[in-house]
Amino acid sequence: MSIYVERDEPLPRIYSKTAPQLGSVSVVPSAVHGTDPKANLLTVGVTLAQLRDLNSQLSEFNQDKAGANDWVKIATRICRALEVSLECVKGMELSRSDQSSASIKYTQTDSRARISLLSPNQFEYIRLVAIGYSNKQIAETKGIKVSSVNQTLAKAYEKLRVRSRMQAVAVCQQHGLI
Amino acid sequence: MRIEVDIRKLEDELCDLKMMASSMRQVYPDGSFNHLMEQILIKSANLSQILSAIMVLKSVASDSTKFRM
Numbered sequence: 001m002s003i004y005v006e007r008d009e010p011l012p013r014i015y016s017k018t019a020p021q022l023g024s025v026s027v028v029p030s031a032v033h034g035t036d037p038k039a040n041l042l043t044v045g046v047t048l049a050q051l052r053d054l055n056s057q058l059s060e061f062n063q064d065k066a067g068a069n070d071w072v073k074i075a076t077r078i079c080r081a082l083e084v085s086l087e088c089v090k091g092m093e094l095s096r097s098d099q100s101s102a103s104i105k106y107t108q109t110d111s112r113a114r115i116s117l118l119s120p121n122q123f124e125y126i127r128l129v130a131i132g133y134s135n136k137q138i139a140e141t142k143g144i145k146v147s148s149v150n151q152t153l154a155k156a157y158e159k160l161r162v163r164s165r166m167q168a169v170a171v172c173q174q175h176g177l178i
Numbered sequence: 179m180r181i182e183v184d185i186r187k188l189e190d191e192l193c194d195l196k197m198m199a200s201s202m203r204q205v206y207p208d209g210s211f212n213h214l215m216e217q218i219l220i221k222s223a224n225l226s227q228i229l230s231a232i233m234v235l236k237s238v239a240s241d242s243t244k245f246r247m
Contacts, residue, residue: 068202082225086185
């Protein structure tokens, strides 16, 4: 299975500040749409800037057992974040396969309006989902019951008109909000 | 301009990454911990960059753009 992209116009500029292996990347599609670059900034579940920071922390890490456990947790979360991002990419592909640009633009504006309906709590939970937290982990972090988390996320999905956590994350990522 | 990305390869890369992350528990404390974590960060950065690029391509979809699976 592959993603196949064909364009007549040049691709938008992609700004990349790279360190030897890690760096931060921001993407500006405004060259095509002429809109505010920040509004279109897209990131994946884990950003290169975050990875670069982790890499510099790693160089100072002395291997004590407690610290090593933290790194194992970090590695697991990175994997989960990338997994969510990959699912989002695949989801976006399927949902857009036969839509015209007009309907894509409408969907994006529409979903932006729906995101604004989210309460700060609902948005925070989706942000945690995006970085790999399970509902149980969110409940532990916030000191509340798992059923409350389930309920809050269900209401958020309803507002966003999505059916799953992956889709909710994808909608927020589309607008560069998480 | 045409760009092709094999989703299966990305999935394989992610699978490798997860295996590396799970093996971190076993390699400790023989000294290779930092090296393995560094490899995980590098691999993650590459994957992250590819995923970002795909998202951009999709975000600028127009009538002249075709996406296929």
